[in-house]
Amino acid sequence: MTRSISQDNAVSSSRMTRALIYAVLLVFVFYYLLPLYVMVANSFKPLDEIRGGDLMALPKVWTLAPWASAWSSAQIGVEPTGLKPYFINSILIVVPAVFLSTVFGALNGYVLTKWRFKGDGIVFGMMLLSCFIPFQIVLIPAAKVLGFLGLAGTLKGLILIHFSAGIGFSTLFFRNYYAAFPTELIKAAQIDGASFFQIFRRILLPSSAPIIVVTVIWQFTNQWNDFLFGASFSGFGTTPMTVALNNLVNSSTGVKEYNVHFAGAILAALPTLLVYIVAGKYFVRGLMAGAVKG
Amino acid sequence: MASLKIKNLHKSYSSVEVLKGIDLEIEDGGFLVLVGPSGCGKSTLLNTIAGLEEITSGEIQIGGKSVEGLHPSKRDIAMVFQSYALYPNMTVAQNISFGMDIRGIDKAEQKKAIDNVSSILQIGELLDRKPSQLSGGQRQRVAMGRALVRDPQVFLFDEPLSNLDAKLRVDMRTEIKRLHARMGTTIVYVTHDQIEALTLATKIAVLKDGYLQQFGTPDEVYNDPKNVFVATFMGSPSMNLIEAVVAKKGENLVIQIASNDNNRFELPIKNIAALEDYVGKSVLFGIRPEALTDREGADRTSDQIAHQDCMIEVVEPAGSDTFAVINLGGKEAIARLRADAKITAGEQASLAFNMSKAVFFDPASTLRIR
Ligand SMILES: Nc1ncnc2c1ncn2[C@@H]1O[C@H](COP(=O)(O)OP(=O)(O)OP(=O)(O)O)[C@@H](O)[C@H]1O
Ligand SMILES: [Mg+2]
Numbered sequence: 001m002t003r004s005i006s007q008d009n010a011v012s013s014s015r016m017t018r019a020l021i022y023a024v025l026l027v028f029v030f031y032y033l034l035p036l037y038v039m040v041a042n043s044f045k046p047l048d049e050i051r052g053g054d055l056m057a058l059p060k061v062w063t064l065a066p067w068a069s070a071w072s073s074a075q076i077g078v079e080p081t082g083l084k085p086y087f088i089n090s091i092l093i094v095v096p097a098v099f100l101s102t103v104f105g106a107l108n109g110y111v112l113t114k115w116r117f118k119g120d121g122i123v124f125g126m127m128l129l130s131c132f133i134p135f136q137i138v139l140i141p142a143a144k145v146l147g148f149l150g151l152a153g154t155l156k157g158l159i160l161i162h163f164s165a166g167i168g169f170s171t172l173f174f175r176n177y178y179a180a181f182p183t184e185l186i187k188a189a190q191i192d193g194a195s196f197f198q199i200f201r202r203i204l205l206p207s208s209a210p211i212i213v214v215t216v217i218w219q220f221t222n223q224w225n226d227f228l229f230g231a232s233f234s235g236f237g238t239t240p241m242t243v244a245l246n247n248l249v250n251s252s253t254g255v256k257e258y259n260v261h262f263a264g265a266i267l268a269a270l271p272t273l274l275v276y277i278v279a280g281k282y283f284v285r286g287l288m289a290g291a292v293k294g
Numbered sequence: 295m296a297s298l299k300i301k302n303l304h305k306s307y308s309s310v311e312v313l314k315g316i317d318l319e320i321e322d323g324g325f326l327v328l329v330g331p332s333g334c335g336k337s338t339l340l341n342t343i344a345g346l347e348e349i350t351s352g353e354i355q356i357g358g359k360s361v362e363g364l365h366p367s368k369r370d371i372a373m374v375f376q377s378y379a380l381y382p383n384m385t386v387a388q389n390i391s392f393g394m395d396i397r398g399i400d401k402a403e404q405k406k407a408i409d410n411v412s413s414i415l416q417i418g419e420l421l422d423r424k425p426s427q428l429s430g431g432q433r434q435r436v437a438m439g440r441a442l443v444r445d446p447q448v449f450l451f452d453e454p455l456s457n458l459d460a461k462l463r464v465d466m467r468t469e470i471k472r473l474h475a476r477m478g479t480t481i482v483y484v485t486h487d488q489i490e491a492l493t494l495a496t497k498i499a500v501l502k503d504g505y506l507q508q509f510g511t512p513d514e515v516y517n518d519p520k521n522v523f524v525a526t527f528m529g530s531p532s533m534n535l536i537e538a539v540v541a542k543k544g545e546n547l548v549i550q551i552a553s554n555d556n557n558r559f560e561l562p563i564k565n566i567a568a569l570e571d572y573v574g575k576s577v578l579f580g581i582r583p584e585a586l587t588d589r590e591g592a593d594r595t596s597d598q599i600a601h602q603d604c605m606i607e608v609v610e611p612a613g614s615d616t617f618a619v620i621n622l623g624g625k626e627a628i629a630r631l632r633a634d635a636k637i638t639a640g641e642q643a644s645l646a647f648n649m650s651k652a653v654f655f656d657p658a659s660t661l662r663i664r
Contacts, residue, residue, distance in 0.1 A: 191366045
């Protein structure tokens with residue numbers, strides 16, 4: 001008798017908890033989606049509708065003009081080029097830098113777990129440290145190095161900077177993932193005669209999809225959204241998207257075209273959003289895989 | 295096929311010495327089993343033979359030639375791992391042919407080799423599956439296939455059966471024995487299961503804490519153990535070790551054992567010269583359960599059977615045998631009786647001690663007295 005009562009209580013209290021959890025979650029979802037809604041809705045409105053009215057309302061007249069302007073004709077600083085060339089700059093910087101920092105992170109993780117050497121712990125410790133250094137500290141030394149290499153203001157220079165800044169986290173991700181990878185497989189492959197790189201390419205890499213996805217998303221998001229390095233090290237023709245967006249919004253000539261600014265901001269965020277949508281499922285799965293062991 | 299010789303092998307991981315001077319030799323076509331408790335260095339020894347771990351000092355010879363500095367793939371060995379270590383991203387066929395692929399052997403020849411081992415191991419219908427789609431026993435077979443296809447001088451097995459359930463383990467054990475008889479390749483086999491060791495080996499090496507405790511045939515290791523560790527490690531249920539005092543009775547030696555009612559009884563012992571020095575002192579008297587039976591179950595070929603009434607404390611029928619727990623010298627001892635021996639717990643029964651199988655150890659050094 002007492003048992004059935006307590007069970008009833010358990011059921012109803014768990015229902016209550018659930019309802020509460022959902023309510024809280026819904027509030028958060030609403031809270032996070034609201035800015036996105038405002039941006040999307042206003043990017044399709046003509047300017048006078050924004051100025052005259054309610055930010056929360058849907059457009060009365062739908063127009064693509066703000067998008068076209070943000071992409072190809074808006075005033076960025078002094079040039080009326082739109083965001084397009086800067087978008088291309090960002091792609092040219094981020095794609096190679098993401099690729100390189102992922103590949104080298106994987107190699108580092110492989111060596112640090114499967115080809116241990118004296119002092120490997122110290123090397124890893126230093127790489128970890130690079131994850132937590134505030135980048136402002138390294139701005140001046142980095143500028144010196146870029147100048148010394150003759151890469152100041154170039155795309156290559158920015159690639160190098162992003163690659164160096166990203167490799168710490170890549171190494172951390174891959175090291176933890178490979179630590180849980182059975183060493184006996186490496187031994188078996190050694191007996192089969194596979195070389196260092198053959199083992200990496202044919203045994204390790206095919207099993208690394210989840211952690212590759214995690215690393216790519218992580219690096220892509222960080223590098224695409226970077227403002228500090230872009231503002232500090234880019235030259236006239238190599239400015240990335242984030243800095244250009246800032247220039248667009250801050251352009252002092254004429255009226256403030258909020259609808260164009262909204263469209264530009266969404267354009268700037270679009271690639272990272274896309275990466276999450278395509279690979280987000282693996283992102284969570286890969287994070288879990290890394291978290292369980294190692 | 296080749297012999298394997300290990301001379302004064304030492305292996306340390308930084309400051310920890312794991313192998314402390316191992317000397318072993320197995321003839322061409324032999325089956326060497328390394329056995330010992332967990333952490334004693336069996337896998338380490340196997341890995342040094344394979345070249346997966348560097349040795350600190352000593353020498354390893356395969357086929358009479360030192361393998362020092364040779365890469366694992368150049369030592370002409372094949373290894374089966376405890377976890378099977380099948381490449382998860384490859385099919386069974388690709389797993390088996392990976393080594394050939396690396397060596398650049400052409401596809402037609404690879405296929406022939408795969409077909410050959412898959413028919414030996416009956417894994418033909420598994421060839422297109424991934425390891426994750428196989429049962430434990432099937433994975434085990436594939437792992438053996440991958441080793442077999444290399445046609446090596448020496449096979450190395452690291453606890454290949456320890457992840458299988460009891461029944462499958464016995465089946466695979468028989469199969470490995472059959473394979474060995476058929477191929478005649480030298481095998482080094484690691485296990486911590488002493489039954490596996492006894493059934494498979496032509497030579498057994500018993501290891502403990504990085505030291506070789508005994509190296510000999512299964513018969514030597516089982517019947518003629520060098521020390522208490524080997525005596526108790528090999529055999530199940532393990533050997534009874536009873537404290538006893540050596541005494542002289544006329545010309546002959548006897549041992550005196552305290553029984554549960556505080557009386558002492560005596561058992562005659564065969565003449566072991568070294569035991570003369572122990573007259574009046576205590577020794578450890580070792581007798582295996584099967585040498586301690588009911589009167590009718592006693593070994594008729596033995597030249598020294600002693601009978602003694604003992605209080606039966608517990609009776610454990612086990613189908614083919616009945617085990618009885620008795621108290622000898624203040625310790626529990628296990629006797630192995632015929633299944634239908636007429637005994638009852640709590641009553642006296644006359645037991646037969648096969649003293650020709652008895653062994654004695656020095657209680658201080660735990661070494662055999664012989
Ligand atoms: N890479 C290593 N670094 C330091 N110590 C190690 C290393 N590998 C093994 N050891 C130690 O060496 C000893 C022997 O290990 P080994 O794996 O050979 O034991 P084993 O006899 O195979 O045991 P098991 O039956 O549990 O497999 C253990 O005490 C282990 O802790
Ligand atoms: Mg082991």
